[in-house]
Amino acid sequence: MDKRTIAMTIAGFDPSGGAGILNDIKTFESLGVYGTAVITALTAQNVHDVAGLLPVDTEFIEKQMDTVLEGEDIGYAKTGMLYSPEIVKTIASKVQEYKLKLVVDPVMVAGSGGSLSKKDFAESLKKDLLPLAVLTTPNIHEAGILSGMKIENEEDAVEAALEIGKYCDKVVVTGGHLKGSDIFYNSSIQVFEGELLESDNTHGSGCTYSSAVTAMLSKGWDTGSSIKFAGKFVKESIRHGSRGTLNQMWKFEDPVQFNLKSV
Numbered sequence: 001m002d003k004r005t006i007a008m009t010i011a012g013f014d015p016s017g018g019a020g021i022l023n024d025i026k027t028f029e030s031l032g033v034y035g036t037a038v039i040t041a042l043t044a045q046n047v048h049d050v051a052g053l054l055p056v057d058t059e060f061i062e063k064q065m066d067t068v069l070e071g072e073d074i075g076y077a078k079t080g081m082l083y084s085p086e087i088v089k090t091i092a093s094k095v096q097e098y099k100l101k102l103v104v105d106p107v108m109v110a111g112s113g114g115s116l117s118k119k120d121f122a123e124s125l126k127k128d129l130l131p132l133a134v135l136t137t138p139n140i141h142e143a144g145i146l147s148g149m150k151i152e153n154e155e156d157a158v159e160a161a162l163e164i165g166k167y168c169d170k171v172v173v174t175g176g177h178l179k180g181s182d183i184f185y186n187s188s189i190q191v192f193e194g195e196l197l198e199s200d201n202t203h204g205s206g207c208t209y210s211s212a213v214t215a216m217l218s219k220g221w222d223t224g225s226s227i228k229f230a231g232k233f234v235k236e237s238i239r240h241g242s243r244g245t246l247n248q249m250w251k252f253e254d255p256v257q258f259n260l261k262s263v
Contacts (some may be wrong), residue, residue, distance in 0.1 A: 006034045006072055007218045008100070009211065010065070010091055011080025011107070012041040012053075018245035019045075019204035020080055026248045027211035031233075033218055036072060038064040040091075041083050047203045047245060055083050058090040065094045076218040078103040078210050083117055085124035092128040103217070104129055104136040104168070105210035108145060122146055130168040135223060137210045138164065143173045154181060154191065161185040172227050174209055182231050184224065192228055203245045209234045 009024035017023070021037045028035035040061055044052035068074070077100045082088050095102050106125055108117040122145050130136055140151040140160075146167075147160035157173045164171045165185045175181040175192075182192040212230035217223065233248075240247040 005032070005218070006036065006074050007214050008036045008038065008068065008074050008077035009080065009214075010038040010040060010061075010077060010082070011105075011207070012043055012083070013039050014043055014045055014204075016046040016203075016245070018047055019207045023204040023207040023248070024078065024080065024211040027208050027233075028215050030248045031212060031215040031219075033215040036068050036074065038068065040087050041081055043081075053083070055087065058086055061087060061090055062094065065091075065098075069094075069098045074098075074100065076101045076103070076214050078105060078214040079129070080105050080207055080210070081107040081117070082125075082129075083121070085120050085128075088121070088124040088128050092132055095129075095132050101217070102129075102133045103210055103214045104133040105206055106136060106138050106142045106146060107206065108142055126167045130164070133168050133170075134217070135170040135172065135213065136164065136168045137172050137174055137206070137213065139174050139206055154179070154183065157183045158185075158189050158191075161189065170223055172213075174206065175231070180231075180235075182227060184227055186223065190224070192231060205234055205238065208237055208248055 007028055009021055011024060012020045014020035014022060021039055025035040025037060038061060040056055042054045043050060079091060079102065082091060108121060126146060138146055140157060143157065143160040143164060144151045147163040149156060149160050149163065151157050151160055161171045161173050161183050162185060171185040173183040184190040184192060209230050212233045213226045216226035216229050237248050
């Protein structure tokens with residue numbers, strides 16, 4: 001396979017299938033990208049609760065990455081839950097070794113409210129991983145932690161994006177809590193307007209978003225087009241979801257249906 005049709009997700013395992021590794025692979029598959037996966041942690045969770053978490057040993061995370069990357073020519077990867085500074089440093093080392101183009105989804109708290117990261121995780125992320133990333137995709141809660149700011153509106157999100165931009169060249173603060181608009185920083189600010197849907201089918205929405213961006217980047221799309229597409233893809237996944245979880249396998253024909261090729 002050509003490297004632009006294969007991507008990697010480095011994240012935690014959600015046995016309910018709504019978020020994490022399983023979500024990422026579903027999203028890749030629905031967008032025509034072959035997904036490979038490196039598991040950083042096991043969780044016991046569902047849509048409503050995180051009951052337990054067991055991080056994977058860093059040496060075994062390295063072994064997973066080495067084994068896959070020695071067998072496949074992969075250009076783009078994304079991260080989800082990394083949990084600890086030790087895992088962050090491990091991933092950063094491998095990203096540099098294999099020259100991966102990385103999308104960072106800075107997962108820290110589950111949608112149900114359960115903690116998915118250790119103390120000092122955010123600082124390690126800013127120091128060790130964000131400088132290596134081609135894009136980071138925090139929601140407003142994650143952006144607030146990374147920037148040290150309280151985000152209550154789009155103006156606050158713009159300021160947070162500028163602050164996070166000191167660590168990562170490209171930042172999109174996703175708009176699930178900001179009237180649906182995504183705030184994109186790439187040396188300047190762009191606001192991609194969207195809409196909020198009245199739905200409980202939001203478990204895994206951040207994973208779907210970052211996976212969709214990664215998939216489209218791996219297929220050769222530019223960052224702005226990939227972000228706009230991901231926003232629309234997530235909204236349709238929410239619209240067609242059920243039981244609190246998105247549906248990434250809704251009828252998908254071609255990205256051209258969103259009229260985004262010219263963006």
